[in-house]
Amino acid sequence: MKKRFRVGRKIMVVVLAAVLCLPVILNPMEAEAAKKKGNSGAATYAVGDDVAFGFFDGTILSWTILTYDDTTKQALVVSRKPLNSRSVTAYRLAIDQMYRDKKTEAGYVRWSENYWRGWLNKTFYETCFNDAERAMILRTTLSETDAKNSIMNYYHDTSMDAYVVQGNKKNSLNMAIYNSQTTTKDYIFFLSSDEYTAHKDTMKNETKLIFPLRTNAYDDPTQGLFGNDTDKLIYRMYYYAGDSIRPAMNIQLGEPEATTDDSSSTTKSTTNSANSKISTSDTSKSTTNTASTSNTKATATATSATTSTATASTASNSKKYANNGTNTGDLTLPDDSEYTTSVGATAQVAIDLEYLNSTEKNYTITYKSSDASVFTVDSSGVITAVGKGSGTITARMKKSNGKTYTMSCRVDVN
Structure with a gap:
């Protein structure tokens, strides 16, 4: 009887521990935040604090806060330890x-x-x-x-x-x-x-x-x-x-x-x-994730660049693009890190204006292909695939106030 009682007690301890750990596994950030409460009841943080966030190779990830703004509640964090799993x-x-x-x-x-x-x-x-x-x-x-x-x-x-x-x-x-x-x-x-x-x-x-x-x-x-x-x-x-x-x-x-x-x-x-x-x-969260693996060796090959004056869209679409006023495109800079196409195909480059944080509408855009034997690009940002290989499309946008933005994307031609 006593033996069964001890076994039952051990089982209860294990079950209780699992129940207590469940919130951490399901939502580690909330579990960590609950440990740091201010007088108002809201979670408080400071530089140097660690927060649990994410799950990687069977382990809950821990992050150290490097900067923290108590007004915006935004923090720059880095993994507590180098990941080498x-x-x-x-x-x-x-x-x-x-x-x-x-x-x-x-x-x-x-x-x-x-x-x-x-x-x-x-x-x-x-x-x-x-x-x-x-x-x-x-x-x-x-x-x-x-x-x-x-x-x-x-x-x-x-x-x-x-x-x-x-x-x-x-x-x-x-x-x-x-x-x-x-x-x-x-x-x-x-x-x-x-x-x-x-x-x-x-x-x-x-x-x-x-x-x-x-x-x-x-x-x-x-x-x-x-x-x-x-x-x-x-x-x-x-x-x-x-x-x-x-x-x-x-x-x-x-x-x-x-x-x-x-x-x-x-x-x-x-x-x-x-x-x-x-x-x-x-602070405006994007609903898409376009970054993908890029493994290209930078080349010194340059082709003649072309220039055009672009006008930002005034349409109701929340996405505003500047690419010779067309407002649409197959690949978007700086959002896309790579684009795949086939020989003979064309593609339109679009530029996402959201990150520029500007209402200015006039820009001078210069497009450049790193390798004209792979693809060419015209003054409107239209790419034409010429031969198999990989190259980089670079768009250089100059605003009327003199500020310049350079964006690029790898282009693979199959």
């Missing part, structure tokens, strides 16, 4: 195998074409978060200007360069790489060298792993920049080496206390460093 390792090995099969080597890869960008915004975003969690992830604009500034800041800052700290001479700036940066929009991304420098002391130092940063190396096309979880310095390494990654994203932690100015649809994340350029998070 089976899914991360398998994906990197698959990319390595792809290069071996094609008998090619990885060259300089911008963030817009980086294979991790596609994985983060497609596989990771769609499978590791539930509907409620995805609704809280803000789409973030990663601007060309901030990417350039991050490269320049790293070039001038020798204190974070592990190569220089070890007694070596700083290499010269590669202007071709510096000028090739583009604007992208992502749900999930890697920290730039600026962001890592600003927040390295807030990030947890619990492993001896390295992880890639968003900013590419300025001095060697076959290398990238990596953060180090031991000495907190930045290393230049072969960009496809290493098994760990450290995703980051902007998330909404509750309802904002006050609405922002109607003239602006974006909120800037704050930082602890005057030199840091933090990504801009869009």
